[in-house]
Amino acid sequence: MSQELPIERIMQTGILTCDPEMPLWMAAERMAARQCSSIIVLKAGQPLGIWTEHDALAVDFADPDAVRQPVSQVMSRPVASLHLSTPMSEAALRFNAERRRHFLVTDDAGTPVGILSQTDVALNQGLEPYLRLREVQAAMRQRALVLEGTQLLAQAARSMRLSECDAVVVKCVNGELGILTERDLVRFVARHPGNTPIDGLASRPLLTVYQDDTLIAARDLLMDHRVRHLAVLDESEEVVGLLGFRDMLAGAEHLYMQELRAALEQRDRALAQSRENLQLAERVIESSLEGIIITDPNNRIEFVNRAFTYMTGYTAEEAVGKTPEILSSGRHDAAFYRQMWDSLKRSGYWRGEIWNRRKSGELYLEMLTITAITDESGAVTHYAALFSDITHMRENEERIRRLAYYDALTGLPNRRLLEDRLELAIRHAHRNQTRLAVIFVDLDHFKAVNDALGHAFGDELLVMMSERLQMRLREDDTLARLGGDEFLVLLPDLEEVDEVTRIARRLVEAVGEPCVIEGQEFRIGCSLGISLYPDDATTAEALVHNADVAMYRAKEEGRNGYRLYRNEMNLQDDRQRALEKALQEAFVTGEGLQLHYQPIFERESGRLYGAEALLRWHHALLGSVPPNDVMTLVERAGLLPQLDEYMLEQVCAQLAAWNAVGAGPVPISINLSSRQFWQPDLPVRIATKLKRHNLQPGLLGFEIAERTLLDKPQQGAVVLKRLRRLAGEIAINDFGTGYAALGYLHDLPITMLKIDRRFVQRLDSGQKGSAAIVAAVAGLAREMELRLAAVGVETEAQRDILGRHGVELIQGYLFGRAVPADLFASRYLASRSGLPESTS
Numbered sequence: 001m002s003q004e005l006p007i008e009r010i011m012q013t014g015i016l017t018c019d020p021e022m023p024l025w026m027a028a029e030r031m032a033a034r035q036c037s038s039i040i041v042l043k044a045g046q047p048l049g050i051w052t053e054h055d056a057l058a059v060d061f062a063d064p065d066a067v068r069q070p071v072s073q074v075m076s077r078p079v080a081s082l083h084l085s086t087p088m089s090e091a092a093l094r095f096n097a098e099r100r101r102h103f104l105v106t107d108d109a110g111t112p113v114g115i116l117s118q119t120d121v122a123l124n125q126g127l128e129p130y131l132r133l134r135e136v137q138a139a140m141r142q143r144a145l146v147l148e149g150t151q152l153l154a155q156a157a158r159s160m161r162l163s164e165c166d167a168v169v170v171k172c173v174n175g176e177l178g179i180l181t182e183r184d185l186v187r188f189v190a191r192h193p194g195n196t197p198i199d200g201l202a203s204r205p206l207l208t209v210y211q212d213d214t215l216i217a218a219r220d221l222l223m224d225h226r227v228r229h230l231a232v233l234d235e236s237e238e239v240v241g242l243l244g245f246r247d248m249l250a251g252a253e254h255l256y257m258q259e260l261r262a263a264l265e266q267r268d269r270a271l272a273q274s275r276e277n278l279q280l281a282e283r284v285i286e287s288s289l290e291g292i293i294i295t296d297p298n299n300r301i302e303f304v305n306r307a308f309t310y311m312t313g314y315t316a317e318e319a320v321g322k323t324p325e326i327l328s329s330g331r332h333d334a335a336f337y338r339q340m341w342d343s344l345k346r347s348g349y350w351r352g353e354i355w356n357r358r359k360s361g362e363l364y365l366e367m368l369t370i371t372a373i374t375d376e377s378g379a380v381t382h383y384a385a386l387f388s389d390i391t392h393m394r395e396n397e398e399r400i401r402r403l404a405y406y407d408a409l410t411g412l413p414n415r416r417l418l419e420d421r422l423e424l425a426i427r428h429a430h431r432n433q434t435r436l437a438v439i440f441v442d443l444d445h446f447k448a449v450n451d452a453l454g455h456a457f458g459d460e461l462l463v464m465m466s467e468r469l470q471m472r473l474r475e476d477d478t479l480a481r482l483g484g485d486e487f488l489v490l491l492p493d494l495e496e497v498d499e500v501t502r503i504a505r506r507l508v509e510a511v512g513e514p515c516v517i518e519g520q521e522f523r524i525g526c527s528l529g530i531s532l533y534p535d536d537a538t539t540a541e542a543l544v545h546n547a548d549v550a551m552y553r554a555k556e557e558g559r560n561g562y563r564l565y566r567n568e569m570n571l572q573d574d575r576q577r578a579l580e581k582a583l584q585e586a587f588v589t590g591e592g593l594q595l596h597y598q599p600i601f602e603r604e605s606g607r608l609y610g611a612e613a614l615l616r617w618h619h620a621l622l623g624s625v626p627p628n629d630v631m632t633l634v635e636r637a638g639l640l641p642q643l644d645e646y647m648l649e650q651v652c653a654q655l656a657a658w659n660a661v662g663a664g665p666v667p668i669s670i671n672l673s674s675r676q677f678w679q680p681d682l683p684v685r686i687a688t689k690l691k692r693h694n695l696q697p698g699l700l701g702f703e704i705a706e707r708t709l710l711d712k713p714q715q716g717a718v719v720l721k722r723l724r725r726l727a728g729e730i731a732i733n734d735f736g737t738g739y740a741a742l743g744y745l746h747d748l749p750i751t752m753l754k755i756d757r758r759f760v761q762r763l764d765s766g767q768k769g770s771a772a773i774v775a776a777v778a779g780l781a782r783e784m785e786l787r788l789a790a791v792g793v794e795t796e797a798q799r800d801i802l803g804r805h806g807v808e809l810i811q812g813y814l815f816g817r818a819v820p821a822d823l824f825a826s827r828y829l830a831s832r833s834g835l836p837e838s839t840s
Contacts, residue, residue: 005394007091008084010121011105011114017042020049020072024059027051027071028189037117037183038102041075047112049075052102056185057161062154062195079104084113089353089365090336092121097339119228119245131215131248139215139248140232140241147180149173149199156198157185167229169239170202177239178202179229208233211240215248224420291366293385299323302382311366311389313359324385327356329363340370344383348372353390365391407481409459410466418480418488422540425492429533432493436533437500439489440547441469441507444525444559446485453520460517461524468513472506488544497532497564504528504562512560525560527551536565583617583634587642592618595650596818597668599828600789600811603802608828609809610667610701610729613651614818615643644676648689651700654821656693664829667728669701674708683722690726701729703754717748724749731789735777746784753781755807757792764797771801778805 016039018027027039031053038052051071058074060066081104082091091103095118105114145165147156149172160168160180170178180202188201208231209218218230222245232241285292291308295301304319312319312327319326332355343350351369358364366387373382405417413421422438429436443465450458462485469487470479478490489507491500511526529551537543546565554563586592597611617625634643651668658665676682690700702723709716709732724730731752755777762770774790781788790802793812802810819827 005088006084007082007086007088007105007116007121008114010088011084011116012036012120013114015040015104015112015115018071019043021070023068024051024071024074025067025189025192028056028067028186029191032187032190035183036115037119038115039071040079040104040112040115041071047079047081047104048072049077050079050102050104051075053182053186054101054166056182056189057157059157059185059189060154061157061188062152064192064194067189067192081106081112082116083107087331087353087355087365088121089355090332091116093336093339093352095121097343128216131219134215135211136209136213136215136218136232136243137211137241140211140243141247144169144231144239144242146171146239147198149178149202150197152195153188153193153198153201154195156180160185167242167244169206169231169242170198172199172202172204176204177206177231178204179206179231181229183228206231208239209243210234218243219245219248224424226424289388291387293319293324293387295324295383295385297380297382299383311358311364311387312356318359327358329355329357331355331363344370344372348374364389365394410463410481412466412470412487413478413480415480415482415488418478418482418490419540421478422490422543425490426533426538426540426543428492430538434492435494435497435535437489437491437494438531438533438543438547439491439500439504439507439562440529440531440544440551441487441489441511442527442551442555443485443511444527444555446524449522449524457517461515464515464517465511465526468510469507472510473503477503488547494532500530500532501562501564504530508561527554527559528562529554529565530562531565583630584639584642586617587639587646593646594618594820595647595654596820597824598811598818599816599824600809601815603799603808603810608666610669611824611828612669612671612703612811612818613647615647616818640673640675644673647671648686652689652693652695655695655699657821658825658829659695665699666829667699667701669703669729669731671703671733672708674705677704677708677716677719682719683726686723686726697726698728700726701731703731703733705734706732709748713748720749724751729787733791745780750786752787752789752809753777754789754791754811757812760790760792760798760802760812761794763801764795771805774802774807775805778807782806 014034014036016030016034016036018030018039018041020041020043031037031039038050040047041049041051049072051074055074055076080094080098080100080102082094084105084107086105094100094103101118103116104112105116107113145159145163145168147159147168147170149170151159156168160166160182167179167181170180172178178199180198184201184203193201207221207225207227209221210233221230222228229242229244231239232243234240285303285305288305288307291311292303292305293301293308294303301319301322301324304314304316308319309315314326340350340352349369349371351367354366354368355363356366367390368385368387370383370385372380373384375381405414406412407414425436428434446458446461449461462481466479466481466487469489473479473489474491476492480488480490482488489503491503494500507528508526512523514521514523529547529549531537531543531546531550533543536546550563550565554561557563594616596614596616598614599608600610600612601607602609614627615630616627617630619625634640647670651670655665655668672682679685686700690697704720720730729752730750731754732750733754734756735753755774759770759773763774778788780786787809788807789809789811790798790807791811793799793802793810793814795814798812799810799814816828
């Protein structure tokens with residue numbers, strides 16, 4: 001049974017939210033990153049208001065403080081909502097009636113589950129028949145607002161607001177045309193570039209169409225390039241207007257109603273002229289493929305045509321004398337019909353999509369137009385309704401679109417869609433100066449499997465492989481099937497080549513997992529070729545070709561692996577993988593790994609306060625590997641769990657060993673990675689190790705980066721409380737280097753703040769900013785009764801300045817480098833009175 005598309009099928013499920021006190025620029029930054037047109041302001045889990053791209057027009061870009069005010073001061077309220085089962089036609093009606101651009105979508109419990117924009121509805125309206133027959137000039141906005149590139153941003157935003165424009169054309173200094181949209185203003189709120197000329201802010205190039213182009217071609221251009229506006233050119237290449245999705249919808253509505261009213265007026269005149277014309281009109285109505293209902297002013301049916309009977313199942317005898325309520329589906333509420341009648345009384349017509357029910361009980365979606373017919377005095381004498389069943393048309397449109405852009409077997413994007421996305425990704429990478437990669441994937445020996453076991457077996461294998469590959473990719477990556485056993489992967493927004501090789505390894509591993517089809521278990525492999533933009537090529541065609549060449553090189557070198565297009569990158573990648581493997585083996589055998597301990601002293605008394613445990617690795621061939629390189633290898637190879645376990649076990653064992661020989665150990669702190677901190681069993685594992693090594697409370701402490709707690713401070717507080725009961729110090733290290741959530745610090749059971757070495761090392765350079773930061777952090781620590789440590793102290797001048805600010809604890813090369821356990825015991829544990837001589 002066919003049903004109208006509900007809004008839950010087209011809504012955006014990832015609701016972007018913020019709290020009322022969030023600065024406007026930060027809310028805009030989140031919108032720009034997610035490419036969302038709105039952000040919901042929540043308070044205690046309830047929607048308080050909404051800030052949209054349109055609201056960006058009201059920002060005073062000439063005032064630097066305008067973007068720093070809380071979003072609650074500029075948001076729109078209240079937030080209008082729709083139930084997730086609301087039909088798309090009803091949503092479209094509410095957008096027009098209430099003149100809104102966004103609705104919050106809620107479930108039965110009133111909980112927000114998505115956001116619906118006017119663009120979402122516009123892209124699913126099914127206007128193809130109209131768009132194919134009309135030209136751009138029939139729908140475009142005349143006299144587009146064109147601004148000089150020298151105009152300042154604040155003035156441009158004000159011009160857009162006063163002109164009620166959501167986009168303007170910018171005439172740049174070099175003669176090139178650009179465009180400035182509401183979405184661009186959101187990015188400017190996020191970046192707050194200042195009240196600068198719009199010449200450097202406009203998006204380029206400006207996409208254009210000509211007046212005599214078809215609307216369907218313009219619509220496709222908008223969708224292909226994922227933009228909202230096109231400039232319209234005349235024959236002399238001059239901009240004469242703008243065109244967007246809403247213009248197409250408005251043009252279609254206006255033209256359709258004009259034609260309908262003209263047809264009904266002509267038919268009414270024919271009825272008044274003569275009986276012969278009346279009979280002719282009746283024959284025309286009877287032969288119409290559209291269902292027609294004519295009612296009296298009281299909405300009682302007087303006439304229906306044969307198309308009505310064909311579509312609804314009701315004969316004329318069953319319908320005449322009754323009201324159109326016999327077709328009611330029950331899916332529209334009283335407000336829907338009240339809006340319909342308000343429009344009829346106000347303008348004399350209503351048009352929209354509506355769900356009705358056939359005599360058989362089957363629901364169907366129809367496009368309905370109702371027109372009020374009046375006499376010479378203006379009094380309504382009849383209502384005429386024309387409708388057509390559009391259920392199958394909507395389903396067919398979606399089916400045709402999928403066939404054009406998606407592979408029929410696997411459901412993956414095909415070559416055409418992949419090339420479109422690749423072209424767009426290249427432009428994005430060029431604009432943002434980022435990398436992207438193309439991976440050519442070819443299954444090894446697939447033809448042999450296909451020939452031996454049959455094409456049906458081979459098809460099932462291809463579907464299985466496509467699902468495995470898709471599961472190993474990131475959310476924004478694209479996997480496409482080129483045909484046969486060849487796939488292509490697009491990886492946008494890459495920061496470094498290592499990201500590509502890590503994903504390539506995951507893909508090889510995924511394909512190599514055992515396959516079970518029709519009770520048969522077997523394995524296959526795959527060969528991958530990688531090309532990079534802009535390193536290897538700058539066009540889509542060249543990138544795909546170079547990836548293909550690299551793939552054949554992988555096959556020649558043994559299959560079931562990957563190769564990069566440039567050989568020097570392959571050599572670098574081979575060395576990287578060898579180091580990762582060596583480090584992984586080291587965590588198993590312990591060979592080459594050693595913990596060093598850097599002392600922490602009380603500044604005034606000089607007494608040894610504690611130490612920080614740091615990992616060191618000595619490679620058999622390369623010698624000592626720098627600590628930063630070790631951490632990079634750990635993160636890239638996914639060895640953080642092994643590192644965390646190794647550090648915890650080694651520190652506990654060393655503390656127990658010092659206890660056993662009466663060395664009198666001091667508290668040792670371990671740096672916890674974000675991944676380890678959020679492991680559910682972390683407190684239990686720590687408690688187990690403390691008990692196993694018979695360690696007294698307070699000897700084991702932990703240091704956590706402030707960004708670890710930023711996103712989930714309340715959940716982080718729960719973990720910290722459990723750790724605090726098990727261990728000693730809980731410190732936030734590198735304090736001041738990130739966006740510290742100062743509002744949550746008083747709720748966190750921490751005991752220490754560690755000032756980052758970058759601020760400490762600038763203290764004796766004459767930079768007032770670092771001293772001010774140290775003073776501010778010191779004051780904060782005193783007010784919150786937290787211990788304060790400074791990291792990276794290397795000069796006496798730094799030590800003196802820290803003393804003036806009341807810093808209690810110091811750590812750095814001036815007093816002691818990180819050393820092995822035996823040297824730490826002999827140098828620091830044996831005698832703890834007084835700071836050691838400077839080692840700088």
